[in-house]
Structure formats: structure tokens, C-alpha cells
Amino acid sequence: MSLSIVDRIFKSEDFVSTPLQKGEYDCCIFDNCNFAEGDISNSSFMECEFINCNLSNVNIAHASLKEITFKDCKLTGAQFHKCDPFLLSFKPNNCQLNFASFYNLNLKGIKFTDCNLQNCDFTQANLSKAVFHNCDLKNSQFDQTNLKDTDFRTSFNYTFNPEHNQLKGAKFSKDQVLGLLSHLRIKID
CATH class of the missing domain: 2.160.20.80 (E3 ubiquitin-protein ligase SopA)
Incomplete structure (x- = not known):
């Protein structure tokens, strides 16, 4: 991964029509973003916050999720078992996680x-x-x-x-x- 993004705020972005670039995201905030049915596989997220985001059925295969906060997010169908298991840690708060694995x-x-x-x-x-x-x-x-x-x-x-x-x-x-x-x-x- 050559792309490295640090301390950036992504607000009300639609990552379905324009997918999030593969890379490393450290200390970033994703606020009211749409990832539904999208793809964040093979990317790394460290100490990031997802607030009021739609991540339903997002492809998270081999994604690295370390110290992630999900607040008021929709994660229906998220296949967490496909994530990179190394140091996997996240905190869901007031989230829809129906059918997640x-x-x-x-x-x-x-x-x-x-x-x-x-x-x-x-x-x-x-x-x-x-x-x-x-x-x-x-x-x-x-x-x-x-x-x-x-x-x-x-x-x-x-x-x-x-x-x-x-x-x-x-x-x-x-x-x-x-x-x-x-x-x-x-x-x-």
C-alpha cells in the first residue's frame, strides 16, 4: 500500500460511486459516508472513527481494523471474519449489525x-x-x-x-x- 492518509475528515462522501482508494488510513474520521455494497478490502484503518456511516454489505476482505470506533453506523451483513485478524479491534456503539459474521x-x-x-x-x-x-x-x-x-x-x-x-x-x-x-x-x- 503506497497511499497513506493521516488525520483526515471525510464528510458526507459516497464511496459507492467513487470508491475509497486502497491504502492506510490513520486517525481519520468518516462522517455520514456511504460505503454500502462497496469495497474497502485490502486497506488498513488504524484509530479511525466511522460516524453515521452506511457500511452494509461492504467488502472488508483482508481489511485491517485496529482500534476502530463505529458510532450510529449501519453494518448489516458485514463479514468481519474476512478481515485481517491481526490486532483486530473495534467498538460498535448504537449500530445495526444484523446478519454480520x-x-x-x-x-x-x-x-x-x-x-x-x-x-x-x-x-x-x-x-x-x-x-x-x-x-x-x-x-x-x-x-x-x-x-x-x-x-x-x-x-x-x-x-x-x-x-x-x-x-x-x-x-x-x-x-x-x-x-x-x-x-x-x-x-x-
Whole structure:
């Protein structure tokens, strides 16, 4: 990558009609930009902020995401498992992440805040010490997932089989813990 951009603000840009150039982006802000169905593959993003951006179904294959903040973004269908896993770290806040894939990723300590995470794939991911704060996890898949010390206390609509996941030290609210019994197909009144 020869292109290197540092400390630049991209405001209300449409990167679908004019794709973002491949390169390294450090400490940049993307505000109200459209990447939907676009391509940011093979680019590097370090300490960048994406604010109110549409990244639905964006191609992020081999993209490097290090210390990224996603705030008020639409990331529907994002295939995070295709990103460069080396030092992968991001913080989603108030984001739409429906149908996103986190398959087999090391996301230890990640914090999802006020996110819609319906129909996501967390299979075989390391989510130990993660926090799901006020997140909707309806129909999301957890299988062979490391959920040790993970905090689900303020989240809802999760269902998964405790026998197929590592749950030691995980935290749940009394109101939502029934999602851990759904695989038994029993009736609780």
C-alpha cells in the first residue's frame, strides 16, 4: 500500500460511486459516508472513527481494523471474519449489525453498546470478557463460542445451548436467562 492518509475528515462522501482508494488510513474520521455494497478490502484503518456511516454489505476482505470506533453506523451483513485478524479491534456503539459474521474471531473484551445484533454468527469466536450492553441478539448463533466472563445482563433475545459453549463466569439477568433453556423445548410458567 503506497497511499497513506493521516488525520483526515471525510464528510458526507459516497464511496459507492467513487470508491475509497486502497491504502492506510490513520486517525481519520468518516462522517455520514456511504460505503454500502462497496469495497474497502485490502486497506488498513488504524484509530479511525466511522460516524453515521452506511457500511452494509461492504467488502472488508483482508481489511485491517485496529482500534476502530463505529458510532450510529449501519453494518448489516458485514463479514468481519474476512478481515485481517491481526490486532483486530473495534467498538460498535448504537449500530445495526444484523446478519454480520464474527465466525472464529478473537474478540476478547469487545464491547457492543446499544447494538442490533440479530441473526449474527458468533460460532467458534472468542468473546471472553466481552460486554453486550443493551443489545438485541435475536436468532444469533453461538456454537463452540468462548463466553467466559461475558456480560449479557442488559441484553435480550439471546438463545443458545450452554452445553455447546464455554460459559464459566458469564453474567445473565434473571429475566433473560430462559434463553439458555430454549434448546430443551420445555414450558416454564
